[in-house]
Every structure is written in C-alpha cells, then in structure tokens.
Amino acid sequence: MNRKRCIIAPHLTSEKTIHLPVHYKQKDAIYSLALGSRLVDGFNISYHQHPNKILLSEDLYRGLLIPYQSKADVIIIDHTLFIGPLVGIFTAGFEQSTQPLGTRSEFFIKLLHSFRQHPGFAYLFGSHSIDWEKGIVEGLLYHEDSWVKKQLPLPSVIYDRLPNRKAAQSALIQETKRKLTQDYDIPWFNPYFFNKWEIHEQLLTDEKTWSFLPHSVQLDPVDALSKIETLLHLHQVIYLKPTNGSHGDGIYQLKKENDGITVFSNFGRSIPYDSIDQFLQRLRKDHATHDFIAQQGIELLQIDNQPMDFRVHTNKNKEGDWTVTAAAAKVSGDHTITTHQLHGGTVKTLYAVFPEEKKRLQILQQLSHTAIMLSQVIDKKMTGHIGEIGFDLGIDQTGAIWMFEANSRSGREIFQHVSLKKSEWLIGKRIMDYASYLSKTALTTSDHANVY
Template identity: 40%
Template sequence: MNPSYNITVTFTASKTLILPASARHETNHDITEVIFGTAASSCFVEFQELNGAIKISKDLMDDLLLPLGKTQLILHQNTVYLGPLIGIFTAGFTGSILRPIGNRSLFFAKYLTAQKSAGLFAYVFGAHHIDWETGIVNGFTFDDDGWRQFKIPLPNVVYDRLPNREIEEHHALKMVKRRLRTEYGIPWFNPGFFDKWTIHQLLLPHAETALYLPETKLAPSKEEIEVMLHRHNSVYLKPRNGSLGLGVFQLIYSPDEQTYYCRYRSDQEDNILRKYRSLDQFFMYSFGSRKMDDYLLQERIKLIRIDQQQIDFRVHTNKDSQGRFHVTAIAAKMAGKGCVTTHVDNGGMIKTLEELFEQEDERNQAFHSLTLAALVLSEKIDQSIEGFIGEIGFDLGIDACKNVWLFEANSKPGRSIFSHPALKEEDLHSRKLSLQYALYLTKIAIEEPEALYE
C-alpha cells in the first residue's frame, strides 16, 4: 500500500505544490500539472523534507476542489495525481441531510469512515448530483460531524452500489454509466448483478469449479422436477434473479406417503409448510402465476446441521490494491425453525466458525475448504464476466462428507454477517479493500489505460 500524506495549506506562492523529497525519484519528468479526480491545474512543484505531509497553495486547492484530509501521490510523466478520488454510485436519495440515502445511510457511512484509514477520498453520489457542464458533483461525505454535501470533481473510479436490478435497468442510470466510461474514461467496478444461471453455465465446463455445483436446470418442466425429486427426494425452485431468499420453494417428496410437501415464505413473511397430492396441486395453489422460465431447479444438498437446523456459509472475497482476491470474512448462517433459507431476514442467525465448531481441527478444515473454494470461484468468475469485479459474496454449503457446494454468488453482497460483534475487524477490512481496489484501477487508468479494455 502506498504511503498517505496529510494535506496542509500554504499561503505563500500561487499555484504551488510542495511534495516530500522522497517522491522526487518516482518520475524523470518535471512536474507541471496536478490532477484531483477529473479536475486539473497547472502548478509549480517543489520538493522538501516533509514529515508525512504535502503542502498546497490555497488557490490551487480551490481550483481542484480539494478537501483537507489524507492523500496518496501517483506521479506519472509530468503530472502528480492526488487522491485517488472514489465515487460510490447509488440511488434512493431522500433529500434529508440526516439520512440522505434513507435506511442505507449507515451502510454508506461505514464506507466513508473506512476511507480515512485507507488514505483515500470517497463520496456518495447519484445521477442527479452531476453537473455535466462543469464536471462537478454535489456529493455526500460523512465524518465526525455527520453527513455533509459538498462540491467535488468527478471521480477517478466509480464503485457501483445500486440497490437492485430494477433500478439498475433505469435509462437515466445507464446513461450516466455510459457517459462516465466513454467520455471520461472512468473505470466502473461491480457494474451489474449476477444472474444465477449465467454463473452456473460459466463455471460448469471447468473441472476446478464444476465440482462445487449442485445439479441445476433452467426453466424445468414438471417431468424434470418429478425426475429430480425422485432422485434426491428434495429440491429447490429458485428465481433466476432473486435475492434475500424471496420466492424460493423447497419441494419434498415422501415415497412412503406418495405425497409432496412444500416449504416457502409467504408475502406476509410467514414460513409455510403445505402438503399436496400432486405437483399439479403445488403449481395451482402455491406457485401461482409465476413464470417457470424465470426459475431454476436445483437439487437439495444435505448440509451439516447444528441443533437440527441447517447451516450454510457466507464468504466474502475482495480484491486488494494489487488486483488480487483475498477472503475477507467467513461466517455461518443458521436457518430459523421451519425456514426455507438461512437469510437473517427470514429468522436466520449468524455464527462465527469458532462458535460453530468446538474442535479446532474441524474448524480449520472448514476454514481451508471454504477459503479454497471462494478463491477458485472468484478467479474463474472474474476471468469470465465482462467488467471489473472488486468483491463477491458467496453462499456456500458443506455436506456431511465435507464437500463444499456453491448456492449463489453475489456481485453486490449484503453485509448482514457483519452485524455479529466478533466480525468488526473483517467488516472494516473488507470495506478498506474495496477502496484499495479503486486505487489499483486508478493506477491502471493513469499508467496504461488501454489495459483496462483489453
């Protein structure tokens, strides 16, 4: 990680930037320009023995809309880049300065707090905050005094945190993404929600990732459901583009009774178990008007259980400032009684590996097998999906034979596991890595921009 420097204001010569003497060797050119985000200005540069700081004249600071804080330095040819400046793009702004992004305000405040320790600048913005004529954004930041809105240049990199697929498809938001990428050359990472079937299809041909995949079919016929049910006794019907466990049905076939059972969550958020004489009854009374074309059929894996409740695992991976994946957090999710899924919103509980496995060797085996799976899957998805991926959240399971299974990969993972008090460090670390990956993309965009789109 590059060193970061405190920004101090000097009221001496105009358009002056004073850099640490240690930075002089980073370029063979005379520096004549300074850039912050997309704001640029000519400047006079001096090198002095400074103790962890840079000095900048007030007029230059105003030209760049540069706030006080910490900055890193990237010297390339005759230019010094301050920042980097990261824009976190989202929607759902409320107009309230106390909670500008509604109930997600705390979520974003934590990212903006993480920027300090990472030595970067970050802000949150939406499509309507951009002044395209000036290239200035009326963005939001968060500090000890709470939320604040301020004028800031367009960023070096955009971190996409749009909340759902429906909003992502909005024409105005697509236009913003297109203009920032094509007109300004700004890299944009985690640009879209993953499609479950697409992920399954790209992992299936590769031996190193196919072994993690349950048997899965898209848009199954009733006959295919019957066949898989009789083979496995229990299957799931999952929306292809669902999230939070909504719209998921667990079908169970009892050969002894020649009866079908179904577990699902109702629109009233109740967990329901129903009994049917046939699959036709299930489709008539529970599946309703949903389109089978939008559903996946997946075998039910018999997962390890604690206190009779099934367990799966959320594993977060993040890229660092070198563009390499790391596992940043692992937590177990225990299903609530009678629940189809382990989601916290559906009565699930979060447990650490230490809480789940009393035996150290058992705990270590789970940790290593989940870590290996998450890293192999991350690399293969990253190689196969267009665009820049900085983080992935995996829902993985372990069966009684210690095999690991992939149930879902999320490009904009929720962070419910970090509500566990023992995962505070992992929470901060994963947020910092998202910002550090933005530093990596910034450097690529400056030093070899053609590599971004190879």
C-alpha cells in the same frame, strides 16, 4: 511509475505552492496536479524532509476540490502528479430529507466511514449529482454526524451500489454509466447484479468449479413439470429459487412424499399437494416458471439440530488478486428453509461453530480455497471489473463443499456481529486498494484527456 502513499494536507501560509518530500527532486518534473477529473497547474514547488507528506497551499487544495484530509496514493505520469483514488459510490433512490437514502442511509454512513479509515477519498453520488458542463459532482459526505453536500471532481473509480435491478435498468442510469465509462474512461466496478443461472452455467463449463455445483435446471413453461419430477425423483428434496432473487425471498423447498409433495417456504408454512402439477398451477398464478431454477437439496452440516451454511466474502487487493476478507456461519431459524437473517437465520463465527482450532482452521482453509477458485473463474468468464463477491457455501455430511449462490452486491448484515467488525474494516481496505489499482491501470492505459 510506482505508487507512493502520502498524507495530503493543506499548507496554510503559502500560495500557489506544492511542498514535496525532498526525494521528488530525483523524479520527473511535475507541471500539474490531478484528483479525479480535476487538474490544476501554474504552481511553484518547494521541498521538505518529511518523506511521506505532501502539502498543498490552500488555493491549490481548494482548487483540486479535495474532500477531506487523508492519506492517498500518488503517481507521476506525463509530468502530472495524480492523487487518489477518488472513489465515487454510485447509487439511486435519493430523497430530500435528513436521511438522503432513506432506510439505506445507515448502510452508506458505515461504508463512507469504513473507506475514510484507508488511503484515498470517497463520496456518494447519483445521476442527478453530475454537472456535465463543469465536470463536477455535488457529492455527499458524512461528517460529524451529518450529511454534507460538496462540490467534487468526477471520480477516478466508480463503486456500484445500486439498490436493485430495476434501478440498474433505468434509461437515465444506463446513459450516465455509458458516459462515465466510455466518454470519460472511468473504471466502474461491480457493474451489474449476477443472474443465478448465468453464473451456474459459467461455472459448470469449467473443470475447476463444476464439482461445487448442486444439480440444477432452469425451468421453462414447456417442461417445468417433467424437470421438477426428474430432479425430485433423483434427490427427494429440491429447492426452487428465483433467478434474480435476493435475501432468500421467493424460495420454496419441495419434499417428495409417498402420496405427493410437501412444499415449505420461509414464512414457516408447509403445504401438502397431491401432485407436483397441482403446486405448479398454484405457482403460475403469481410467478412465471422460467424465472426459477430448480436445485438439488443438500444435507448440510448442522449445529443445535439446525442446518448451516457459510458466507465467504472475497475482494481483490491492490494487485488485482482475489483474497478472502470474511467468513462466517449462517444458521437457519426455526421453521425456515434458508439461513438468511431476514427470515430468522442467525450469524455465528467459525470459532463458535468449530471450537477445536485444528478443525476450524481446516474448514476455513477449505472454504477460502474454494471461494478464491470460484472468484477467479467468475472473473475470467464474466465481463467488466468485478471487485468483490459474496458466496453462500455449504458443507454436506461427507465434508464436500457446495456453492449455492454468488452475489456481486452481497448484503453486509452479517458484519453487525460484534466479532466480525474486523472483517468489515478489511473489506473497506480491500475496496480502496482495488480502486487504487484500477485507477493506476486506467491512467497507464489511457491518454487521460478528460482531466479538467
């Protein structure tokens, strides 16, 4: 039941015929073809000498609802030739316009373009796109500089790119997810946003990862004051971070002074307070304290007198194993407390930050080893199919590595850097490879009763 990679293309002069490489004569008889939820049968088989090309007569090609011509992985199970993966990129927030996802449209154009460079097929869809009675989807493709709607099968794998937690928690999306994963047995990967405190707790209980975590406490209404006082006494500088925050929004830096504290934010403001209690009273006017984590401040490596940390992106490969696909430095902007680009941070390649090759390779090896270990532990302890993680890692003045954040839906802004385009390509490849792995795993462990 090994997968084989082939070009899937239409054959224009035949009818009800699949044209297979001659080595398929030695394999199990094929009675049907499947792509995602779509199945066709009642065809003839002919053989040709090209070892890596499968040609389908136009009626079969149309009947399978193949989105576009591409290489794909094929596998024969129970006399059915499965073609794939067919990846459905699931999201919400669709609009009736030439930019169907509003300001996020450009992100999805790049994502679809990236996937199209690798074997398999991908399209964009949401809850509203599915015709449950027919078992088909009105999927979105991007072709020749325009969005195209096309009738497509339900996917063999779903890649979750919901925009925010509010969308993920909606009743319609929850029910769509339940039906696709439970009734149709479709693997759904990156199924939820990470909660910072939950991830911290899981990593803290594993001997391989606890040492990478800054001293952190979850605040609560009862003893938030005493927790902050203790942490600030121990570390002089601490950060308050929203447990469900992103992009550096809502983060505060608290610095202990002789006569109180100074609080910094990403808006470039520093406000003195006579006491921690005074600051907490101000914070409670806009936020619930239990929505925050208090975390030890780390004295990071600097470049040009600005602190920097590192984004390390990990993805599973075609064997389901973790690999590093990107690593870059993020440098904080003037008068900001984090390195996020939305708040003035800049992205630099490791080459720019560590011009000496030996040092650069040493740092890359340390960051990669740490990110792989963290990925493996998170994967083991969290539920669902996790296929990619974006880590924010720091290196302090002694060379120790710290993990500040793990994101299941990390942004792709850093890949706008011209020197990181290859990483964007590699991430696209890994996602399609992992989708192929999940698809094969699902096929070999289910009775694929939901193929139409």
